[in-house]
Amino acid sequence: MVAIAARSLAGLDADVTLPQYRALVVLASRGPQRPVDISTELGVNPSTGTRMCDRLARKKLIRRYRSTANRREVRLSLTAAGRELVEEVTRRRVEELSRFVEGMPQSWHRPVTQALRSLSAAVGEVPESEWWLGWADVDEVPAT
Amino acid sequence: MVAIAARSLAGLDADVTLPQYRALVVLASRGPQRPVDISTELGVNPSTGTRMCDRLARKKLIRRYRSTANRREVRLSLTAAGRELVEEVTRRRVEELSRFVEGMPQSWHRPVTQALRSLSAAVGEVPESEWWLGWADVDEVPAT
DNA sequence: GTGCTGATGCAATGATTGCTCTATGCCAAG
DNA sequence: CTTGGCATAGAGCAATCATTGCATCAGCAC
Numbered sequence: 001m002v003a004i005a006a007r008s009l010a011g012l013d014a015d016v017t018l019p020q021y022r023a024l025v026v027l028a029s030r031g032p033q034r035p036v037d038i039s040t041e042l043g044v045n046p047s048t049g050t051r052m053c054d055r056l057a058r059k060k061l062i063r064r065y066r067s068t069a070n071r072r073e074v075r076l077s078l079t080a081a082g083r084e085l086v087e088e089v090t091r092r093r094v095e096e097l098s099r100f101v102e103g104m105p106q107s108w109h110r111p112v113t114q115a116l117r118s119l120s121a122a123v124g125e126v127p128e129s130e131w132w133l134g135w136a137d138v139d140e141v142p143a144t
Numbered sequence: 145m146v147a148i149a150a151r152s153l154a155g156l157d158a159d160v161t162l163p164q165y166r167a168l169v170v171l172a173s174r175g176p177q178r179p180v181d182i183s184t185e186l187g188v189n190p191s192t193g194t195r196m197c198d199r200l201a202r203k204k205l206i207r208r209y210r211s212t213a214n215r216r217e218v219r220l221s222l223t224a225a226g227r228e229l230v231e232e233v234t235r236r237r238v239e240e241l242s243r244f245v246e247g248m249p250q251s252w253h254r255p256v257t258q259a260l261r262s263l264s265a266a267v268g269e270v271p272e273s274e275w276w277l278g279w280a281d282v283d284e285v286p287a288t
Numbered sequence: 289g290t291g292c293t294g295a296t297g298c299a300a301t302g303a304t305t306g307c308t309c310t311a312t313g314c315c316a317a318g
Numbered sequence: 319c320t321t322g323g324c325a326t327a328g329a330g331c332a333a334t335c336a337t338t339g340c341a342t343c344a345g346c347a348c
Contacts (some may be wrong), residue, residue: 019328036302048329050304055327072302072337163295180335192296194337199294216304216335 008092014085016059019044021089023052024061024078028086032065032077061085158229160205163188165233167196168205168222172230176209176221205229 016024019042026041027033033041039049053076056062061082065075078086160168163186170185171177177185183193197220200206205226209219222230 017327034302035304044328045330046302047304047306047331052328070302070338072335074303161294178335179337188295189297190335191298191337191339196295198337214305214335216302218336 008089012085012088012092014059014061016056016061016085020052020056020061021086023049023056024082024086027062027076027078028083032075034073034075038076056082158203158205160200160203160229164196164200164205165230167193167200168226168230171206171220171222172227176219178217178219182220200226 022042023038026038030037030041035049035053036046038053039046042049044052053062053064057064060079062076063079065077067073067075166186167182170182174181174185179193179197180190182197183190186193188196197206197208201208204223206220207223209221211217211219
């Protein structure tokens with residue numbers, strides 16, 4: 001799976017690494033998150049998460065928000081470009097899997113497709129919501 | 145001295161406590177500072193400083209800025225109202241001291257005035273500068 | 289005396305930085 | 319084609335900063 005995603009990623013012109021893509025997926029599936037949440041989700045140090053998000057923000061794939069309610073927190077959300085990228089990769093992955101299934105005996109199609117679908121569901125595809133209410137756009141990304 | 149400042153403060157309509165006023169003076173004399181600097185200067189815990197600044201910001205006497213260079217820092221600076229308040233208190237204090245000096249023997253005037261002036265200088269009256277360059281206005285003060 | 293607001297301290301949270309390393313990708317010199 | 323140099327990303331750790339939550343105290347208005 002990861003290999004397929006990596007290949008889809010490589011085929012894209014956008015210069016996004018696998019860890020960066022994983023972060024985008026977390027945002028796409030779980031909705032706006034705090035840097036610490038993404039870091040935990042990815043199993044890395046918060047500082048690593050911060051810097052990864054810096055790179056994603058520099059590429060305009062995510063945006064930072066700061067809450068008026070809890071000033072120490074920062075909220076991250078996908079930009080249209082970020083969402084588009086995730087969808088594009090997903091699209092390519094689906095295509096690739098389709099070709100994969102096509103190459104099997106006709107009778108296998110149904111069970112295999114079903115299995116892949118379950119797998120996908122297990123990974124979790126939580127839709128986006130309207131969290132960002134009350135979050136002000138934060139300062140610019142620092143110059144490299 | 146403190147007593148005089150306190151009295152000048154009490155005479156004002158602005159609802160500012162002594163600790164708050166001290167914070168304003170630090171900002172007026174040393175220029176824009178970080179919350180932690182003010183707290184140190186006042187010898188209180190950073191959390192106390194943060195909350196004091198919250199109250200001052202709520203009263204529109206100071207403003208918060210967040211740097212693009214160091215995103216964890218917040219910079220505080222006086223608003224026009226804040227500066228005006230400090231000046232007004234200073235003005236009143238000068239008046240009071242003048243009356244104080246007036247009441248002494250004519251020959252004492254010179255040395256006493258000089259002494260007070262030195263004292264004032266010792267406390268330090270650093271003028272404001274153009275720091276705030278590169279600092280974006282930060283989010284609103286959270287509703288109480 | 290009661291209730292409210294401001295001032296404080298301490299511990300816990302969150303976000304970032306600075307420093308240091310390792311892994312990769314790329315490019316020119318052999 | 320392989321080697322050496324370089325730039326960038328990914329990581330972890332410790333140190334900084336700003337804030338919050340919680341609890342205590344003091345002073346003021348009723």
